[in-house]
Amino acid sequence: MTFWVGLDLGGRETKLCVVGAQGEVIHERYCPSDAEEIHAALSAFPIEQIQLVSVEAGGGTHIVRRLRAFDYPVAIFEARTASKFLKIRRDKTDDGDARGLADLGRLGQSTVSRVRLKGLERQQLRSRLMVRHKLVRHRVAVDNVIRDLLTLYGGTWKRTEATGGTRIWGQEQIELIKAAQNVDRTAELCPLIELSEALQSYLKETDKWLLKRAEGNPLCRRFMEIPGVGPICALSFYTAIEDPFQFPKTSSVGSFFGLAPTVSQSGTRETRKGISKMGSRLTRMHLFVAANTFFSRYKEDAALRSWALGLAGRIGKKKAKIALARTLAMVMLAMWKDGSSFDLNHRLGSSPPAPADSSS
Incomplete structure (x- = not known):
């Protein structure tokens, strides 16, 4: 017999479902979210008869690593597309998701994108980038609250890079408000x-x-030779790709990051819509920031800049920056594959990719 396993991984508990070749449920149960416990729950099924163990991306990478160490054929399916397969079932439950994942491995694995399990080094870098991104957003939110409160009482907010400068400036504004309006906002603003x-x-x-x-x-040092690409973008691209040879065509990396326009076709009618926004949102944002920096600050006369400026004149700056972000991803992938350094005029002097009729 052959078996397919679906694991709906939770923080504490995992719902496990084993189905046979015809989709019949053979075994299902809850077990702790621990690789050894899952291995014990599957002990009645010989590993060589298990065709695939399906999980949804989004967590539990440590469990996947341990299960692969036990020689289980574990596949991680992209959450966004896997969820569409799971929605076939009327109710969203742990039982339904576990069985749906088992069926996904049995029937739909060729239609749903898989996610590569990153190495520990890249996972560490990726986690640090994600934490940084979230904390930047929190810092901006906190600064906006401080600015609004100070403005309400006639003060101003100024961020300084010097150590302790922000606290000194804030304290000065609190004292000015206290002197001018006899209002003490210390308890509110100091924290x-x-x-x-x-x-x-x-x-x-x-x-x-x-x-x-x-x-x-x-490799990242070579990426940073590209105008606009700094350490954040270089590391983000490096950790998102991991294996450059998974892309037979360099141009397909744009679709991988959701920077390529989608196409809707029916009969003889074809409509190009906005970019798909598939793949890593974080790296897509970093590529767009790099493109924006290149577009706005890089002033040297070069083929890529001339192309981007000409494109902006025809389709607008925002769409041109999206096309430039996609082009930068293609350049970085090509550099990774052939081991070359960046040469702005030589590499893109021939035929840059078609622009995206899209919006970010």
Whole structure:
């Protein structure tokens, strides 16, 4: 017999479902979210008869690593597309998701994208990038609250890079408000100012750590030769791709990051819509920031800049920046594959890719 296994991984419990060749449920149960416990729950099924163990991306990578160490054929399916397969069932339950994942491995694995399990080094870098991204958003939110409160009472908010500068400026504004309006906002503002400064300090150390990792990686150093591509974008691209040869065509990397326009076709009618926004949202954002930096700040006369400016004149700056972000991804992948350094005029002097009739 052959078996397909679906695992609906939870924080504490995992729903396990084993189905046969005809989709019949052979075994299902709850067990703790632990690789050894799952291995014990599957002990009645010889590993060589298990065709695939299906899980949904989004967590439990440590469990997947351990199960693969036990020689289970584990596949991680992209959550966004896997969810569409799971929605075939009327109710969304743990039982339904586990059985749906088992059926996904049995019937739909060729139609749903898989996610590669990253190595530990890349996973560490990726996690640090994600934490940085979230904390930047939190810092901006905290700063906006401080600015609104100070503005309400006639003060102003100014961020400084000097250590302790933010606290000094905030305290001065509190004293000015107290003197001018006889209103003391110390208890309200001081904790927020301290939080803002703590986040700023942590992010500064994180950026130093990431810069050191990027400069210590020969590939990322070459990526940073590209105008607009800094250590964050270089590391983000490096950790998102992992294996450049998974792309037979360099141009397909744009679709991988959701930077390519989608096409809707029916009969003789074909409509190009916005970019798909599939793949890593984080790396897509970093590529767009790099393109924006290149477009706005890089002033040297070069083939890529001339192409981007000409494109902006025809389709607008925003769409041109999306097309430039896709082009930068293609350039970085090509550099990775052939081991070359960046040459702006030589590499893109022939025929840049078609523009995206899309919006971000």
